[in-house]
Amino acid sequence: MVTVVVGGQWGDEGKGKVISYLCMRDKPHVIARAGVGPNAGHTVMYRGRKYPLRLTPSGFLHSDARLLIGAGVLVNPKVMLEEIEQLGIEQRIGIDRRCGIIEEEHISRDRGSEHLAGKIGSTGTGCGPANMDRAARKLRLAQEVPELEPYLTDVAEELNRAADEGRRVLIESSQGFGLSLFYGTYPYVTSKDTTAGMACVDVGIGPRKVKEVMVVFKSFPTRVGSGPFPTEMPQEEAERLGIVEYGTVTGRRRRIGWFDYEMARYAAMLNSASQIALTCIDYLDRSCRGVRSYEELSEKAKKFVEEVERRVGVPVTIISTGPEVEDTIDLREEKLG
Numbered sequence: 001m002v003t004v005v006v007g008g009q010w011g012d013e014g015k016g017k018v019i020s021y022l023c024m025r026d027k028p029h030v031i032a033r034a035g036v037g038p039n040a041g042h043t044v045m046y047r048g049r050k051y052p053l054r055l056t057p058s059g060f061l062h063s064d065a066r067l068l069i070g071a072g073v074l075v076n077p078k079v080m081l082e083e084i085e086q087l088g089i090e091q092r093i094g095i096d097r098r099c100g101i102i103e104e105e106h107i108s109r110d111r112g113s114e115h116l117a118g119k120i121g122s123t124g125t126g127c128g129p130a131n132m133d134r135a136a137r138k139l140r141l142a143q144e145v146p147e148l149e150p151y152l153t154d155v156a157e158e159l160n161r162a163a164d165e166g167r168r169v170l171i172e173s174s175q176g177f178g179l180s181l182f183y184g185t186y187p188y189v190t191s192k193d194t195t196a197g198m199a200c201v202d203v204g205i206g207p208r209k210v211k212e213v214m215v216v217f218k219s220f221p222t223r224v225g226s227g228p229f230p231t232e233m234p235q236e237e238a239e240r241l242g243i244v245e246y247g248t249v250t251g252r253r254r255r256i257g258w259f260d261y262e263m264a265r266y267a268a269m270l271n272s273a274s275q276i277a278l279t280c281i282d283y284l285d286r287s288c289r290g291v292r293s294y295e296e297l298s299e300k301a302k303k304f305v306e307e308v309e310r311r312v313g314v315p316v317t318i319i320s321t322g323p324e325v326e327d328t329i330d331l332r333e334e335k336l337g
């Protein structure tokens, strides 16, 4: 059974948290990373330890899983090799031999660009320039990098085999709907599409094999970098609500806004979402922090969940009540049967 998890706003919705919960719970055979590349920063917090990840699949805590990086994902070998060593995942990580490689030159071009770093507010991780070189057909691929040789594989082959054998496969994307090159707030977007369809392309699986698409929404969406944010609130108001966040990769302060139902509906439509994961419900009402059953949520939080379901038209099956993996309410059995 293949599940795809994507972001529904401007990234940082808490995909890392939701994916790590799903993987600890469902124990997929294969967890494959889709998305742009190391511009992402997923935060996984488990029993007091914090793991900031840029390329490793967020489901790595489930120690029996094969971890794969799809061909569509850009790899910075330095970042990748550091994570492999720190997390001790040498034996179970596989990198597609066709992944594009980010070089120092891409990072300097990104950071030195008035347009990318200045106007768009890119993460400065070289992803934009590397994808430009890929389109120009001059980017180096993982198969040309000796240090990556021990990990190279054909991700599409592995994934499709697992899916055909009826095993659980989880595909995790990065960034979010509003950052899609085609459907986001162009030109203030990332260098690729970010919907579930793209995530499938990234890892080499066709749409017929996907069973579930889960879109992750934050109760109070955030955005880093420039670009429109129709429901943005002043920083002072966010502070009054006790919401202050900083980017995992760049350390920049995240802009905060109110939940945008219309954007959520549209994102769910383009992703053909079958489920919603709603994170940071504790921002709405502090009493919900760490709560692990639906009954214990406040009336205010329950009303919000119902409103999201009604206006987006997709069931909310996962509710996150704090950064810890285990601070999660799982309604999948109840709502999907």
Ligand code: GTP
Binding pocket: 007, 010, 011, 012, 013, 014, 015, 016, 017, 039, 040, 041, 042, 043, 044, 045, 173, 174, 175, 176, 248, 279, 280, 281, 282, 283, 320, 321, 322, 323
């Ligand atoms: P990208 O791949 O970069 O888009 O990131 P992401 O979607 O994995 O999210 P990221 O980890 O960058 O940001 C989410 C932040 O919210 C992290 O600091 C998480 O630890 C935190 N977080 C996740 N879920 C919850 C929650 O339910 N409540 C609270 N308070 N924090 C949460």
Ligand code: IMP
Binding pocket: 010, 011, 012, 036, 039, 040, 041, 120, 121, 122, 123, 124, 125, 126, 127, 128, 174, 175, 179, 188, 189, 190, 191, 224, 225, 226
């Ligand atoms: P780039 O992907 O580095 O080119 O950045 C383009 C835009 O996407 C900027 O607004 C970044 O802040 C944003 N962006 C890229 N990746 C992420 C992410 O993982 N989380 C949040 N914003 C991101």
Ligand code: MG
Binding pocket: 011, 012, 013, 040, 041, 042, 043, 248
């Ligand atoms: Mg992030």
